[in-house]
Amino acid sequence: MEKVSCTNLKEQVLKLQKEVPRTLGIDIVNVLSSYSRITGSTGLVKAVEGLKEGLENAGLPAKVYKVENNARRGFIETPTGWDPLEAELVIRIGEKVLGRFNLLEHPTLLSAHSPGGEGCGRLVVCERECSGEVVLTDLNPYDAYLSVDAKLILHYDKNRFHEAVPYTGLFLKASEVKQGKVVMNIPYRLATDLISRLLVNPSLEVEVCWKARVRFHTAGLPVLVSCGGRPTTLIVSHVCHPKPGAHDNASGSAANFLAAFAKGNLRDPSLGGVCHVWVPEYTGTVFLKDILGELPEHVVNLDMVGSKQSVTGSVLSVVNPPLFMPGRVASAMYVSARSVLDAVESFEGVHQPSIRYDISPYSAGSDHDVFITWGVDSGMLNEWPSKYYHTDMDTPDTISPSQLSNTAVIALLTSYVLSDPGLSERANKAYREYLAGWYSVKSTLTGVEAPSLGDLNSGYRRPTGLESPVSxxxxxxxxxxxxxxxxxxxxxxxxxxxxxxxxxxxxxxxxxxxxxxxxxxxxxxxxxxxxxxxxxxxxxxxxxx
Incomplete structure (x- = not known):
């Protein structure tokens, strides 16, 4: 490939945009969202097999690796295998039904890896220490599962969309499974209604009936890899999460697929080192050292991208690694994002952002974390906040086909920038200057002292002894x-x-x-x-x- 220069960067954008189909991404989101892709589920295995088949049909290499259940790498443990089969919940006062839910209409009803069971009981509200047949609580679900004496734990979360059923996970090891102890989720709006009624009338009898059937197994966790050779730049996206899970993270998985598809159409030898990986979040990523055989030089993590921002309320962020780590991924990502997203013009003809985007200090919580603990130059594209995050309302109609395509182009363009030492150096210098100004403005607004960017990487050496982030x-x-x-x-x-x-x-x-x-x-x-x-x-x- 001809080395990229500032004069032909726009040409590369146009070249890549021609190779990224505008409708394929949303088709993939729709397919992935039809599976319950909980880590450890057979739904995740089927979803990954579908992606593999799509890659192979496009003439791209694709191989699925298996990570064992109940395994450990560093501080990260893989859960036992689990499939939700059936779940129902009815909440009533006398003959009046206050809430009725089933797994088909609300796929996040059961907390991931909840055991099965059934029964009816009287509801009690729990703050910290409590017991009862049915307990309503906002405690951490895993903690509540271990510490609360109840047959059914009803969990609510004020930080999720109040009308939606939130997604929670226990992610149990086989030794932690307690048959007959069920954890379910209900909307915050319903939870506050129940709490208010019981505060006004503590003797009020709220009856809850439930049924849950699940299957535990050891089918393992799938990791899908599409590499044409030595992995120089790795584009990673986690494919897990419950149905529908469109923004988190069918979106990143679809954008990754589009990037692979476009790369395959270009058939450019210089992109042979761009590797695409789909993983169960963290639990698959920590095993990539073994699977890939060697670490990549750069990592681009796609996690929650391509939404209709008017619906989700999101801002796309280029998330930096810790500033004490030397690297060029964040600068290449930012320059690439501006090249693709500054697609409208001001009155005077100056290119302006077509969507909301910005940069972000380092933030943990996704697969770039694993590579950072290994000392690999890593950054993330991520949209936050997200209105329906971790709920049953995170549906494909919140995703924008054009923004999925834009994300794929940004990911590949990042690789182009990184491939040209001269352009990469100029992008990094310009980005550092921009970052200094960004921090200066933020410091003025917040009163928090801005970091000094002059001695960021002095004395840096690659971290040793860290196999994973701390959980x-x-x-x-x-x-x-x-x-x-x-x-x-x-x-x-x-x-x-x-x-x-x-x-x-x-x-x-x-x-x-x-x-x-x-x-x-x-x-x-x-x-x-x-x-x-x-x-x-x-x-x-x-x-x-």
């Missing part, structure tokens, strides 16, 4: 419930404890808590900062770092 479940099990619930209330604690601090500690970076506060523009109170510092010291002692 919050590990923190829950080792540091206890009280610490776990304290951390849930501190915004940014997850990103700091699971990835940022472990990687910084591994490379010998001092005072990384202060760095994280400045880098993430975190507005913690003194008490919250002290809590994080204390928890980190406790975690280090447990792990032996």
């Amino acid at each position: 919050m479940r590990f923190i829950y099990k080792t540091l206890g419930r009280d610490t776990f619930y304290k951390l849930r209330k501190i915004k940014g604690a997850y990103s700091y404890l699971t990835v940022y601090a472990p990687v910084a500690e591994s490379i010998g970076l001092k005072d990384h808590l202060s760095r994280y506060i400045r880098e993430g523009l975190v507005e913690w109170s003194k008490e919250e900062a002290e809590t994080l510092a204390k928890v980190w010291e406790e975690l280090k002692a447990v792990v032996g770092w």
Whole structure:
């Protein structure tokens, strides 16, 4: 391929856009959304097999690898295999039905990996310590499953769309399965109605009847790989999540497929190092070292992209890796995003954004985290917030076919920019200057001291001894419930404890808590900062770092 220059970058955009079909992406989203793709389910296996068949029909290499159930890599454990077969829930006061749900209409009704069971019982409301036949709670579902004495746990979440049934997961190991103890989810609106009624009249009898049939198995977890050779740039997307799961993350999986399809049509030898991977989130990614045989140089993570922003309320973000890591993926992604998305003109003819997009400090919670713990230059394209995130209303009609195509073009264009050392250097320099200005403005608005970008990578060395991010479940099990619930209330604690601090500690970076506060523009109170510092010291002692 002719090396990309600033003068022909727009030509590359047009070239790529011609090879990305505008309707194929939404077709893939529709197909994937028809499967319940919970990690460990046979629905996930079938969805991945469908993607594999599509790749092969397009003349592209495709191979599915199996990750065993109940396996462990670093701090990440794979769950037992689980399929939801049937679930029903009826909530009534006397003859008046307040809520009626079934699995067919509300695929997120059952918490992932909930055991089966059935019965009827009186509802009680739980805040922290409680028991009863049926317990209504907003406790963490896994914690509630372990600590609450009940036959049915009804979970609600005020942070999800209030009219929708939220998605939650237990992700149990085989040894944790308690037959007959069921966990189901109900909308926040219904939960508040029930709580209000019981507050007004504590003696009120709210009857709940339920039935759930599930199947546990050991079919394993699928990882789909489409590589033409040595993986130089890897485009990864997690394909798991319950039905429908369109924005999260049938969208990223479809955009990844479009990128592979376009690459296949171009048949450009210089793109032979671009590798495409579809994984169960985290649980498949941590095994990619073994599957790929060697680590890529760059990783582009596509997680929740291509939505109709007027519906989801989202902003597309280029998510940076921690700033102490040297790398060029974020700069290449940002330049590529601007090249593709600045598609409208001002009155004076200046190119302007056609959708909402911005940059973001490092944020954990997706597959780029795994590569960052391995020291691989990684960034993410992600839309947030998302109105119907983790609910049964995350449907394909919230996805934009044209924006799926744009995401695929951005992902491939990122590879083009990275392939040209001169352009990559210019993009990186320009992006660093832009990033400094961005932080200066944000600092002015928030009052949080901006990070110094001058000595970011001084003394950097590749982290060692980290096989995976730290999981919050590990923190829950080792540091206890009280610490776990304290951390849930501190915004940014997850990103700091699971990835940022472990990687910084591994490379010998001092005072990384202060760095994280400045880098993430975190507005913690003194008490919250002290809590994080204390928890980190406790975690280090447990792990032996």
